[in-house]
Amino acid sequence: MTEVTMTVNGKSVRRAVRGNELLVEFLREQLRLTGTHVGCDTSQCGACCVHVNGELVKACSMFAAEAEGAEVTTIEGVANADGSLNVIQQAFQDHHGLQCGFCTPGMVMSAASLLKENPKPTEAEVRHWLQGNICRCTGYHNIVKAIMAASGQDVATVAAE
Amino acid sequence: MPKDHGIGASTKRREDVRFLTGAGNYTDDVNVWGQAYVAFVRSDVAHGTLNGVDTAEAEAMPGVIRVFTGKDFEGVGSIPCGWQITDRHGEPMKEPPHPVLAQGKVRHVGDPIAAVVAESLQEARDAADAVVADISDLPAVVDMKQAVASSDTLVHDDLGTNLCYDWGFVEENREAVDKAIQEAAHVTTLELVNNRLVANPMEPRVAVGDYSRADDMSTLYTTSQNPHVIRLLMGAFVLGIPEHKLRVVAPDVGGGFGTKIFHYAEEAFCTFAARQIKRPVKWTSTRGEAFMSDAHGRDHVTKIELAMDAENNFTALRTETYANMGAYLSTFAPSVPTWLHGTLMAGNYKTPLIYVNVKAVFTNTVPVDAYRGAGRPEATYQLERVIDKAARERGVDPMALRRQNFITEFPYATPVAVEYDTGDYNATLDKLEEIADLAGFDKRRAESEAKGKLRGLGINCYIEACGIAPSNLVGQLGARAGLYESATVRVNATGSISVMTGSHSHGQGHETSFPQVVAEMLGIPEDQVDIVHGDTANTPMGMGTYGSRSIAVGGSAMVRATEKIINKAKKIAAHLMEAAEADIELKDGAFSVAGTDKSVAWGDVCLAAYVPHNYPLEDIEPGLEETAFYDPSNFTYPSGAYCCEVEVDPETGHVTVERFAAADDFGNVINPMIVEGQVHGGVAQGIGQALLENCVYDETGQLLSASYMDYAMPRADNVPMVTVDHSCQTPCTHNPLGVKGCGEAGAIGSPPSVINAVIDALHSGGFTHVTHIDMPATPNRVWAAMQG
Numbered sequence: 001m002t003e004v005t006m007t008v009n010g011k012s013v014r015r016a017v018r019g020n021e022l023l024v025e026f027l028r029e030q031l032r033l034t035g036t037h038v039g040c041d042t043s044q045c046g047a048c049c050v051h052v053n054g055e056l057v058k059a060c061s062m063f064a065a066e067a068e069g070a071e072v073t074t075i076e077g078v079a080n081a082d083g084s085l086n087v088i089q090q091a092f093q094d095h096h097g098l099q100c101g102f103c104t105p106g107m108v109m110s111a112a113s114l115l116k117e118n119p120k121p122t123e124a125e126v127r128h129w130l131q132g133n134i135c136r137c138t139g140y141h142n143i144v145k146a147i148m149a150a151s152g153q154d155v156a157t158v159a160a161e
Numbered sequence: 162m163p164k165d166h167g168i169g170a171s172t173k174r175r176e177d178v179r180f181l182t183g184a185g186n187y188t189d190d191v192n193v194w195g196q197a198y199v200a201f202v203r204s205d206v207a208h209g210t211l212n213g214v215d216t217a218e219a220e221a222m223p224g225v226i227r228v229f230t231g232k233d234f235e236g237v238g239s240i241p242c243g244w245q246i247t248d249r250h251g252e253p254m255k256e257p258p259h260p261v262l263a264q265g266k267v268r269h270v271g272d273p274i275a276a277v278v279a280e281s282l283q284e285a286r287d288a289a290d291a292v293v294a295d296i297s298d299l300p301a302v303v304d305m306k307q308a309v310a311s312s313d314t315l316v317h318d319d320l321g322t323n324l325c326y327d328w329g330f331v332e333e334n335r336e337a338v339d340k341a342i343q344e345a346a347h348v349t350t351l352e353l354v355n356n357r358l359v360a361n362p363m364e365p366r367v368a369v370g371d372y373s374r375a376d377d378m379s380t381l382y383t384t385s386q387n388p389h390v391i392r393l394l395m396g397a398f399v400l401g402i403p404e405h406k407l408r409v410v411a412p413d414v415g416g417g418f419g420t421k422i423f424h425y426a427e428e429a430f431c432t433f434a435a436r437q438i439k440r441p442v443k444w445t446s447t448r449g450e451a452f453m454s455d456a457h458g459r460d461h462v463t464k465i466e467l468a469m470d471a472e473n474n475f476t477a478l479r480t481e482t483y484a485n486m487g488a489y490l491s492t493f494a495p496s497v498p499t500w501l502h503g504t505l506m507a508g509n510y511k512t513p514l515i516y517v518n519v520k521a522v523f524t525n526t527v528p529v530d531a532y533r534g535a536g537r538p539e540a541t542y543q544l545e546r547v548i549d550k551a552a553r554e555r556g557v558d559p560m561a562l563r564r565q566n567f568i569t570e571f572p573y574a575t576p577v578a579v580e581y582d583t584g585d586y587n588a589t590l591d592k593l594e595e596i597a598d599l600a601g602f603d604k605r606r607a608e609s610e611a612k613g614k615l616r617g618l619g620i621n622c623y624i625e626a627c628g629i630a631p632s633n634l635v636g637q638l639g640a641r642a643g644l645y646e647s648a649t650v651r652v653n654a655t656g657s658i659s660v661m662t663g664s665h666s667h668g669q670g671h672e673t674s675f676p677q678v679v680a681e682m683l684g685i686p687e688d689q690v691d692i693v694h695g696d697t698a699n700t701p702m703g704m705g706t707y708g709s710r711s712i713a714v715g716g717s718a719m720v721r722a723t724e725k726i727i728n729k730a731k732k733i734a735a736h737l738m739e740a741a742e743a744d745i746e747l748k749d750g751a752f753s754v755a756g757t758d759k760s761v762a763w764g765d766v767c768l769a770a771y772v773p774h775n776y777p778l779e780d781i782e783p784g785l786e787e788t789a790f791y792d793p794s795n796f797t798y799p800s801g802a803y804c805c806e807v808e809v810d811p812e813t814g815h816v817t818v819e820r821f822a823a824a825d826d827f828g829n830v831i832n833p834m835i836v837e838g839q840v841h842g843g844v845a846q847g848i849g850q851a852l853l854e855n856c857v858y859d860e861t862g863q864l865l866s867a868s869y870m871d872y873a874m875p876r877a878d879n880v881p882m883v884t885v886d887h888s889c890q891t892p893c894t895h896n897p898l899g900v901k902g903c904g905e906a907g908a909i910g911s912p913p914s915v916i917n918a919v920i921d922a923l924h925s926g927g928f929t930h931v932t933h934i935d936m937p938a939t940p941n942r943v944w945a946a947m948q949g
Contacts, residue, residue, distance in 0.1 A: 038189070094173065100415045
């Protein structure tokens with residue numbers, strides 16, 4: 001076991017971890033931050049997306065020990081300070097961008113990284129970016145709409161109703 | 162002006178807030194104090210004799226609590242099948258046992274052989290690697306036609322055959338159909354494969370078994386679409402635990418699509434093991450395990466023949482289908498290729514004579530059962546493909562051919578045993594022409610051709626039977642369960658309401674749409690109504706959510722219970738206002754006396770029911786809580802017309818979906834936003850089936866597509882925006898809401914239009930020798946077809 005210290009959603013945490021303990025296992029099992037989900041075992045589905053030092057990371061593709069000293073943000077840490085939904089979360093609700101909700105935390109974290117890099121993405125750019133996040137419920141239609149709406153674009157003109 | 166609340170309003174989903182903030186409570190988020198972890202040892206060969214299992218080394222490893230094998234389950238029941246089919250000759254289907262852990266033989270890659278229970282998941286997995294299964298390989302049965310043609314290799318030796326049943330429907334029509342086809346002016350024949358799919362809800366299956374010595378109570382937390390069904394099947398048939406000592410909880414469930422209907426061995430194992438070791442036992446499927454243990458879908462091989470007279474009127478239809486059951490009979494597997502498929506072969510058309518033959522076959526593959534649409538996509542695909550082929554052969558417009566043969570008068574009794582109550586197939590096709598902008602297709606084709614691409618247009622119609630199902634009817638057809646639904650409406654003392662339903666929401670938004678109905682009936686705000694679901698301890702016995710049944714059957718139960726509430730509340734209000742009950746009106750959350758200004762608020766009536774100081778105790782009981790069980794008198798019949806436009810790159814055979822439009826008739830709609838979302842998702846799954854997804858076994862029974870690197874799930878850049886319309890509404894005539902259900906339509910209606918479009922594109926490029934390409938129409942297959 002190795003001691004690891006990191007900041008998760010603004011709070012400093014220190015825990016003993018196994019050498020092969022994945023960041024997603026650490027978040028879910030040790031910190032009980034169960035909003036980060038595991039949907040596959042080949043780093044394909046994106047349900048475990050979090051931010052590590054501001055970068056989008058699939059938390060199944062990184063050991064907890066590798067996050068020593070890092071700033072980690074999970075879905076539990078992205079709402080507004082007053083607890084209300086942030087712009088992206090709110091857009092997902094407004095545009096019905098989620099159904100069963102299982103892929104949703106990863107989608108929201110991924111979308112935040114996209115908009116940081118590309119504040120006004122086209123529909124094609126959103127779709128290309130989301131290649132690493134699989135949703136089985138929505139057909140992506142309303143996810144794409146929600147992300148474009150969160151970027152301040154008028155989605156009535158880009159998406160058929 | 163769209164409504165902003167109640168029935169017909171696009172109310173935003175209340176459940177979204179917890180899902181968007183990481184506060185959802187999925188089964189893998191459930192941890193019970195003191196829990197142990199399970200790792201299954203699964204067969205890595207498709208077929209073999211299991212000579213023995215050596216667990217000694219595993220049992221000695223750190224953290225191991227116990228290793229279970231098939232021997233531990235010798236006195237335990239078999240995983241049951243919930244539907245018995247009677248074959249053409251009046252004989253019951255072959256029904257082999259399905260042990261929780263393999264006994265004597267392994268029958269598919271992934272068949273569980275042993276299970277290690279340990280203090281940690283890591284220790285369980287490490288020890289599972291040390292379990293040695295002594296297996297003598299046997300040849301595998303993979304191809305269905307070979308499996309039936311030869312009995313040299315049997316999946317189940319005792320059965321003497323790999324044929325589960327040979328079903329004919331309607332058997333009495335057989336000779337007349339044969340004669341009509343023989344005498345037809347034209348017969349179009351098509352042989353096709355409906356590809357095997359894996360449902361792949363994003364949440365893998367999970368089971369947590371718990372046992373309380375204090376009250377001899379077992380609790381199972383599981384990823385299920387129907388916790389009461391699991392309690393009944395597992396309690397009564399597998400483990401022998403009476404219902405009052407067994408609680409099944411399905412909390413937030415991350416998608417189902419059918420594959421979480423069924424009772425699985427892992428559920429029984431965790432419940433059993435928890436009782437044995439007196440500790441909670443948790444199993445979480447990996448995605449790899451999901452591919453080799455979740456029931457698969459589709460996998461039909463079909464020959465269909467459509468007969469027409471000289472004027473292109475359909476005169477007869479004959480189909481022969483091989484349907485894969487896999488190695489064991491999953492919960493509803495036998496019903497899918499029969500009653501959910503044969504009864505839909507009339508489609509939207511007045512074909513007078515139909516005969517459907519289905520041979521269900523055991524193979525050394527994962528069991529196959531219902532996947533979104535279940536039988537109805539298979540029926541729709543073959544019918545709408547053969548009609549398109551017929552139109553080409555006869556040189557007529559495919560839409561005109563459909564219109565010419567549409568059923569136009571309702572109710573309509575088909576020759577395959579069902580009666581459509583309502584529909585207007587011309588209306589949805591008219592609507593499709595408009596929303597798909599068919600008038601602009603030629604211009605879009607010219608633009609594609611200018612880029613060196615071939616553009617194709619494909620349309621199809623569909624009908625499905627939903628609102629599953631009238632219990633007495635399905636009982637006659639072999640169902641071993643009723644298919645009613647239940648609701649308890651509990652009005653609290655200060656007027657808020659909890660509705661306990663046997664339906665289960667795993668993405669459908671019931672927590673939002675069900676309150677819209679109750680709130681509208683009572684005239685109170687939607688936020689005063691909460692839905693309770695997913696726990697057998699606090700919901701009435703109900704059959705769960707599948708077959709687009711929740712609003713049509715579960716919603717109807719809720720309406721009936723709410724009507725009982727209103728009737729009782731009116732009696733209380735009449736007493737409070739000293740008026741005649743017949744004069745009481747309920748409007749906008751208040752009871753009034755007709756023709757007077759007397760009124761009493763909803764909340765005051767509720768309070769009186771629970772604080773009955775001024776109350777007609779001699780006439781009615783205190784309290785305000787009612788339960789209703791609703792058993793539908795017929796299926797519902799959603800229908801519609803879909804259009805797909807594709808571009809094919811003639812250099813590579815790569816197909817892209819450029820436009821997709823769906824015009825559906827769902828009858829009345831409760832929440833349009835949710836309904837549209839259901840269609841979007843269903844269409845994406847249909848496009849996935851048509852172009853991307855394929856579950857592949859090699860000839861030795863090895864599963865070649867067991868990860869997301871091998872099984873092509875639709876991703877955001879594989880699907881287009883989908884234009885949807887549900888303004889054509891012919892309300893269902895036999896349920897109180899006039900609703901038909903919308904959950905499966907997209908997946909049923911979309912695959913044929915995609916393939917029809919691909920064929921159209923190839924024909925436009927001169928590749929007229931291509932009359933069919935099997936799904937998925939991958940670049941390889943399309944290119945190969947083009948080369949002839």
